[in-house]
Amino acid sequence: MKKIKILRIIARLNIGGPAIHVILLTEGLDKARFNSLLICGNVSKDEGDMLYYAHQKNIKPLLIPELRRELGFLSDIIAFKKIYNIINAEHPDIIHTHTAKAGTLGRLAAILYNLSKPKSKRIKLIHTFHGHAFSGYFNRFKTKFFIFIERFLASFTHTLVTVSSSIKSELIYWHICKEDKIKVIPLGFELERFLNIAPRNSNTLNISIVGRLVPIKNHRLFLEAAAAVIRDCPEMSLEFRIIGDGQLRPALENYSRQLNIHTHVSFLGWQKDLPAIYSDSDIVALTSINEGTPVSLIEAMASGKAVVATDVGGVRDLLGKEIRYNARNNADNMGFKILERGVIVKSEDSFNFSRAMILLLQDANLRKDIELRSRDFVRGEFTKERLIKDIENLYSHILICSK
Numbered sequence: 387m388k389k390i391k392i393l394r395i396i397a398r399l400n401i402g403g404p405a406i407h408v409i410l411l412t413e414g415l416d417k418a419r420f421n422s423l424l425i426c427g428n429v430s431k432d433e434g435d436m437l438y439y440a441h442q443k444n445i446k447p448l449l450i451p452e453l454r455r456e457l458g459f460l461s462d463i464i465a466f467k468k469i470y471n472i473i474n475a476e477h478p479d480i481i482h483t484h485t486a487k488a489g490t491l492g493r494l495a496a497i498l499y500n501l502s503k504p505k506s507k508r509i510k511l512i513h514t515f516h517g518h519a520f521s522g523y524f525n526r527f528k529t530k531f532f533i534f535i536e537r538f539l540a541s542f543t544h545t546l547v548t549v550s551s552s553i554k555s556e557l558i559y560w561h562i563c564k565e566d567k568i569k570v571i572p573l574g575f576e577l578e579r580f581l582n583i584a585p586r587n588s589n590t591l592n593i594s595i596v597g598r599l600v601p602i603k604n605h606r607l608f609l610e611a612a613a614a615v616i617r618d619c620p621e622m623s624l625e626f627r628i629i630g631d632g633q634l635r636p637a638l639e640n641y642s643r644q645l646n647i648h649t650h651v652s653f654l655g656w657q658k659d660l661p662a663i664y665s666d667s668d669i670v671a672l673t674s675i676n677e678g679t680p681v682s683l684i685e686a687m688a689s690g691k692a693v694v695a696t697d698v699g700g701v702r703d704l705l706g707k708e709i710r711y712n713a714r715n716n717a718d719n720m721g722f723k724i725l726e727r728g729v730i731v732k733s734e735d736s737f738n739f740s741r742a743m744i745l746l747l748q749d750a751n752l753r754k755d756i757e758l759r760s761r762d763f764v765r766g767e768f769t770k771e772r773l774i775k776d777i778e779n780l781y782s783h784i785l786i787c788s789k
Contacts, residue, residue: 387419389418389419389420389421390419390420390421390479390480390781390782390785391420391421391423391476391477391478391479391480392415392420392421392422392423392478392479392480392481392482392781393423393425393472393473393476393478393480393481393482394408394411394412394422394423394424394425394481394482394483394484395424395425395426395469395481395482395483395484395488395489395491395492396408396424396425396426396483396484396485396488397426397427397453397454397455397484397485397486397487397488398426398427398428398429398430398433398453398454398455398485399426399429399435399436399437399439399440399447400429400430400433400434400435400436400598401433401434401435401436401598401630401656402436402597402598402681403516403549403573403678403679403680403681404484404485404514404516405436405439406436406439406573406575406681407484407514407516407573407574407773408424408426408484409424409436409439409440409443409445410443410574410575410576410770410773410774411773411774411777412424412440412443412445413443413444413445414770414773414774415774415777415778416778419778420778420781423448423476423478424440424445424447424448425447425448425450425453425469425472425488425492426447426448426449426450426453426488427449427450427451427452427453427454427455427465427488428449428451428453428454430454430455430456432599432631432632432633432635433598433631433632434630434631434656438658448472450465450468450469452464452465452468453465453468453469453487453488453491454487455485455487462487462491465491466491466494466495469491469492469495470495470498470499473495473496473499473509474499478509479509479510479785480509480510480511480512480781480784480785481493481496481509481510481511481512482512482513482514483511483512483513483514484513484514484516485516486532489513489539490535490539493511493513493539493542493543494539496509496511496542497511497542500542510544510784510785511542511543511544512543512544512545512546512547512780512784513539513540513543513546513547514546514547514548514549514571515546515547515548515549515553515557515678516549516678516679517553517676517677517678517679517699533560533562536560536562537561537562537563540562540563540567541563543563543567544567544784545567545568545569545780545784546562546563546567546568546569547568547569547570547571547780548568548569548570548571549570549571549572549573549678549679549700550570550572550678550679550699550700550703550704551570551700551703552699552700552701552702552703553678553679553699553700554568554570569780571773571776571777571780572679572767572768572772572773573679573681573684573768573773574768574769574770574771574772574773574774574776575681575684575685575688575768575769575770576770577684577685577688577764577765577768577769577770579661580660580661580664580685580688580689581688581689581761581765583661583664583665583689583690584665585690585757586665586666586667586668589623590623590624590625591622591623591624591625591668591669591747592625592626592627592666592667592668592669593612593615593624593625593626593627593667593668593669593670593671593743593747594626594627594628594629594663594664594667594669594670594671594686595608595626595627595628595629595630595670595671595672595673595682596629596630596660596663596670596682596685596686597629597630597672597674597680597682598630598631598632599628599630599631599632599633599634599635599638600632600633600634601634601675602674602675602676603630603673603674603675604673604674604675604696604733604734605628605634605638605673606638606641607673607696607734607735607736607739608626608628608671608673608739609626609638609641609642609645609647609651610645610736610740611671611673611736611737611739611740611743612624612626612645612647612650612651612740613645613646613647613740614736614737614740615740615743615744615747616647616650618740618744619744619747619748622747624650624747625650625651625652626647626650626651626652627651627652627654627663627667628651628652628653628654629654629655629656629657629660629663630655630656631655631656635653638653639653660685661689664685664686664689664691665689667686667689667691668691668692668747668753669691669692669693669694669743669746669747669753670682670683670686670691670692670693671693671694671695671739671743672693672694672695672696672701673695673696673739674695674696674698674699674733675696675698675733675734676698676699677696677698677699677700677701678699678700679699679700679703679704680695680699680700680701680704683695683701683704683705683728684704684764684768686760687704687727687728687760687761687763687764688760688761688764688765688768689761690757690758690760690761691757691760692728692729692746692752692753692756692757692760693705693727693728693729693756693760694722694728694729694730694731694739694742694743694746695728695729695730695731696730696731696732696733696734696735696739697723697730697731697732697733698733701730702725702730704727704728704763705725705726705727705728705729705730706725706726706727706728706759706763707725707726708723708724708725709724709725709726711724711752720738720741720742720745721735721737721738721741722738722739722741722742724745724752726756726759726763727756727759727760727763728756728760729742729745729746729756
């Protein structure tokens with residue numbers, strides 16, 4: 387039987403969920419049924435590179451240096467031409483794109499290719515939204531332009547995949563396409579190394595945040611909340627750890643000095659041994675203005691760590707329903723919500739973010755309950771095996787229905 391040829395395209399393999407996602411799928415699809423080829427560009431100089439992870443899985447991506455996250459007229463044209471030439475040489479059955487830049491150039495190249503082919507020979511197009519850039523990234527004019535582009539591309543795309551129900555709802559809200567064209571397939575990971583992490587026992591309480599040091603991640607809020615926690619809890623031995631790197635690192639280091647908390651804050655850069663990071667954490671935070679499904683939260687939950695996060699993107703899908711807290715506390719006036727598997731705070735609210743962290747630091751029983759529920763949840767929902775099965779079923783269904 388002829389194998390189904392998959393051409394997978396992503397802008398870059400920087401540290402994060404999309405890179406892990408495409409590497410696991412390229413390596414893990416049933417090789418008796420599927421033949422996978424991965425195309426990617428280079429990471430920016432201030433980003434962590436996960437090409438090593440691809441090599442560990444014996445994957446050698448086709449590198450297109452001009453395929454970059456940043457907009458560039460000449461580089462984008464060259465990347466488009468190279469992608470088109472690969473499509474023309476490989477004749478894949480399915481092109482599956484990930485992230486905005488790859489989704490745009492990859493689908494445009496496939497659309498051009500399909501225009502010259504009879505219907506029976508046309509490539510089926512799939513695009514995964516790991517998040518979206520419709521809020522928090524650009525000004526109003528650019529945002530409207532990108533929405534227009536996504537609506538145009540969606541009209542030529544067989545299926546849009548989202549990694550959470552919340553992102554699906556947002557695509558429907560922005561009228562990207564009709565609801566029946568969108569399928570929710572959650573992320574999947576190799577979680578074993580996190581699931582075996584033992585509870586931490588130390589006099590110092592560590593609060594960690596993992597992610598790129600860029601505006602959308604809003605690390606300033608993390609530092610402002612940290613300053614409030616340190617001020618209001620002088621009896622506690624506290625350490626705030628920032629894992630990641632990026633363009634804002636010098637400014638954030640300076641801001642920690644301005645807030646006079648630099649002796650409590652460590653900038654650790656990118657770390658490959660993330661299980662060690664989570665093992666040495668008591669709470670993991672996320673302060674983003676916009677998110678898809680945050681990988682750092684999934685890894686933290688698998689590690690048995692309580693999380694506090696801003697209420698954006700797919701965070702609620704991870705943390706579950708609101709629960710009743712101890713009756714002696716006035717939960718209605720807390721300024722944040724306690725969910726089954728974590729605490730959420732309104733975006734850009736540093737005051738209530740600090741209050742949420744203080745609650746988790748002071749209430750060890752609540753923290754333990756959240757940790758147990760979190761680990762059980764991700765153990766069942768975010769496995770690599772489930773992800774691969776879901777994607778294989780999607781590909782097979784699309785090709786069967788198109789016959």
